[in-house]
Amino acid sequence: MDIMRAWAYLNRVIEGTHPEIVEIIRQFGPEDVAERIKARRALPERLLASTESRAYVDNSAEDLDHAARLGYRLVYPGSSEWPEDKFDCFAALDVADRSDAPPLALWVRGQGLRQATAESVALVGTRATTKYGIDVAKQLSEKLSGAAARRVSIVSGGALGIDAAAHQAALDSGGVTVMVAACGPGVAYPSSHRQLFDEISRSGCLVSEYPPGVRPARHRFLTRNRLVAALSDAVVVVEAGWRSGARNTANWATRMNRPLGAVPGPVTSPATSGCHDLIRSGQAILVTNAENVLSLYREVGSVDEDCQLELDWAKSPVQQLSRSELSVYDALNQKGSVSVDVVSSRAGVSIGLATHLLLELQKRGFVQRMKDGWARIVES
Amino acid sequence: MDIMRAWAYLNRVIEGTHPEIVEIIRQFGPEDVAERIKARRALPERLLASTESRAYVDNSAEDLDHAARLGYRLVYPGSSEWPEDKFDCFAALDVADRSDAPPLALWVRGQGLRQATAESVALVGTRATTKYGIDVAKQLSEKLSGAAARRVSIVSGGALGIDAAAHQAALDSGGVTVMVAACGPGVAYPSSHRQLFDEISRSGCLVSEYPPGVRPARHRFLTRNRLVAALSDAVVVVEAGWRSGARNTANWATRMNRPLGAVPGPVTSPATSGCHDLIRSGQAILVTNAENVLSLYREVGSVDEDCQLELDWAKSPVQQLSRSELSVYDALNQKGSVSVDVVSSRAGVSIGLATHLLLELQKRGFVQRMKDGWARIVES
Incomplete structure (x- = not known):
């Protein structure tokens, strides 16, 4: 079994990574661990139990073939485009939860993932947007990623609302954007974004840790959110209600020590109440423009001069x-x-x-x- | 010279208090200090110099008479309505600046000042408001001061825009509001607010540290702002641009260790940029509703239960x-x-x-x- 097949097999039979699993694979190599899972031997109970229902079917050749037809390749630790530096953030996490680990491998379509996330900001938010939220998402995305601007990649989750506005504005301004899916290659969710995803794959990339055909599910949105945070230098919540999934991404950012920003808005808008709570509680820094976003993670003083124009409020x-x-x-x-x-x-x-x-x-x-x-x- | 006349004289000849002046009057009594100023003797050079141009005219009888006709009385340290506790905040200030001291005396029209500011919140903001700012100021004022609500007095500066909206909403909801003027009794500034000020004096009160007829001036707005902060348990900036005078009030609050809140708004609105800066820099706490405002200074847990309704976002x-x-x-x-x-x-x-x-x-x-x-x- 070659290494690519081994990773594809592991990616199919193990859903929900765990630091222990990552460590075992690192130690023994993916081929050996794949063989052990198939043979049901010499592995911790946790790994044997969680692979029990899937271990006996090796779908790796079909998965690689299917993914390739969809334009996806499998990227794994050691691949040149594996975003090693970004995934250092997982070291900051405790190991209590199986999602508290980097993905085993990633299916990627489009540009090289490492390059596409070299400098990147996640813009996330509610699906139940207002015009205000959409406008702000577009403006931030354009100012951060546009050709005339800072060339920061925009990472998001491809959802309706803020996510889509952020992706689209990056595309429209000639920037790079990265979409992290909660489903496998071949599944477009939401299906109305199929064309958007195709466009993203041309200048940026699509990323998923789920094998081809896996449908989205609530727990996959939650684990997907950790990847959005992990692949970004900073996370910005543009518009989010009290219970928005974007707050889950914000929590991942906090746990990973990723700088977190939130955009305020009218206090009369429930769509912004989650952002206000993040700021009020001190979890997020208030950001109002691209300059503020960059200063979340760039060294003070390194911000482009053109951003400073926005700060031009000298006293008379x-x-x-x-x-x-x-x-x-x-x-x-x-x-x-x-x-x-x-x-x-x-x-x-x-x-x-x-x-x-x-x-x-x-x-x-x-x-x-x-x-x-x-x-x-x-x-x- | 009786004590009332002495205070009226001192209030006219000394503009700009100073901790040293306050201390001298406390030590020797207002009558004695008034005599010394008139006689140009036995006083620090600072006090003699700053009273040089006014010392020779004793206008105290006319001032008291004039003020009385306008419905004002003179309140001074030792008066039952002197807000002694509130003025403890001046102890937190350094003594570098002559404005860093409590007022010598105050001209008050309407209800007793001490009672009217027993529990009080300052709502301040820009004159260049938006409909959003006005709406929020009204809502906060009503929720804090209204008969059905917390019975917190609303303190503000009587200016156009946010100040007026806060005063008016308190009046409309049967609450108490206190206006601190940057000019003396008999001068209505802005003059279009003459009727508003009359209304305020009926259920709340008007306050000034300037003698009758003194016109407003820029330095008086700045020293007035320190009184707005001093007379309040917390200061909330509702809407303020980068260079709004409300930021001056905010700075006084910070120097006096008064809790400071600021209301966020659309990042697309320059009228809110000062609030965002106060929050972003950590100087102010983000507040979105009356509950948030009360928690700026009330003990945790003492907030009325009805406020908690706003926090009802339990998970499914x-x-x-x-x-x-x-x-x-x-x-x-x-x-x-x-x-x-x-x-x-x-x-x-x-x-x-x-x-x-x-x-x-x-x-x-x-x-x-x-x-x-x-x-x-x-x-x-």
């Missing part, structure tokens, strides 16, 4: 005056001039100090001396 | 299943029944475990055994 000169300067400046009229003793009285400072401050302000171009007193130059 | 029973229970539950069809071996295969668990989990789920009312297999009872 008048706002930079000290409080006593301001009290003198404010004591002048909007128009016309005012005598020093009136300034002194209005500002509540001595005539000496008023004169001193007025001369200081004159030097700096805020006020000017007139025949009959003092007048403003700069209007705030 | 199916969402509370463990991951292995869920994988078995999901392996059943939406309709009709499925045999144990199919469940075992779909869920990737042994037939023994599948049977065990199905029996467990049956006990808890999620599934039922049929003639030809297992079927769901509860739909998620």
Whole structure:
């Protein structure tokens, strides 16, 4: 049995990875472990039990063949496109749960997975979107991934709503996007996104840890979400209600020490209440634009200069005056001039100090001396 | 010179309090300090210099008379309605700035100030509001202050926009509201709010630390903001752009250790960007409703039960299943029944475990055994 066949077999008979299983395969090699599963021997009870119902059928040749016809290849630890660095995040997890492990292998269609996720941000959210959520998802996706922008890949789950808006905006702006499915190759879920998925596979890639034909199920959405978080440098929840699946992805990000952002929205919109809760509880950082998203994981100072434009809210000169300067400046009229003793009285400072401050302000171009007193130059 | 006249005199000749001035008056009494200022003797240079231009005119009788005709009385340290406890917050401040001190005295019109601010929340925000901001300000104000609600006073600055909406909603719902002015009695700023201020004085009160006729000025807005923060148990910024004056109030709250909340909004709205920045930087807690506001300063657990309704987002029973229970539950069809071996295969668990989990789920009312297999009872 060659290594590709062994991985395909393991990928079919083991659903739900576990650190222990990953370690056994690493230690003995996929071929040996596949043989042991078939022979029902020399493996921990956990692995024998969980493969009991599937072990006797070796579907690996058919799976590889079927996947290939669908444009998928099998990627596994040691493959050049296996995203080794990204999967370091699993080391941060405890080992209590069988989903707390990297996938055994991945079916990939489209561009190389490692390259496609070299710098990547997950944009996830509710299916029950509002126009606001869709607009924000599109804008973030475009600003992050677009040709004129930062060239960050957009990772998402291909679902209706926010996921689809994020994928589509990346495609539309010439960016790269990665869709992680909760079902196997050959199953399009939702089926209305079949064409979107085809488009994604041309410039980005489709990823699944399930063998061909496996249908989506609730537990697969949950384990899929861990891959969305794992394949991204940061996770951003764009719009999510209290019980959105996006909160599950957010929880994975937190457990994996992936930076987590959430986009606020109107407090009157239930579609945003999950984001607000993530921010309020301190689990997520509030993000409002692409610049904020990049600063979730990029080193401070490395952010592109063009992003800084969004932060251009410098104070007006008048706002930079000290409080006593301001009290003198404010004591002048909007128009016309005012005598020093009136300034002194209005500002509540001595005539000496008023004169001193007025001369200081004159030097700096805020006020000017007139025949009959003092007048403003700069209007705030 | 009686004590009332002394305070009125000091209030007129000293603008901009300072911890040192407060301490001198506390030590020698207002009458003695007033005499010293008039006599230009035995006082620190700071106090002599800052009173130089006004010291020689004693306007106290006219001010008290003028204020009385306008419905105002003078409240000062030792008065029964002086909000002593609230002004403890000034102890948290450093003494570098002359505004870092409690007011010397306050002109008050309407209800007793101490009672009116016994439990109070400041709702502040931009003048350049959106409909969203106005709606949220109204709703928070009503929920906090309304007769059917928590009876929290609403403190604000009487400005156009958020301030006015907060005051008005408190009035409309039968609550108490307190307006802190940046000008003296007899000056309505903005003048279009004259009627609103009259209404406020009937059920709540108007407060100013400036003597009658003093016009508003920029430095007075800034020192007024410190009083808004000081008179409140918590400060909430409802809507604020990057450079809104509400951020100044927020900064006072932070320096005074007053809990600070901010309401998020659409990231597409510049009117909310200041709130988002306060939350993002960690200066403010994100608040979305009255319950959140109360929890800024009330002890955990003391929040009224009716507020809890807003937090009613309990998980559905199916969402509370463990991951292995869920994988078995999901392996059943939406309709009709499925045999144990199919469940075992779909869920990737042994037939023994599948049977065990199905029996467990049956006990808890999620599934039922049929003639030809297992079927769901509860739909998620």
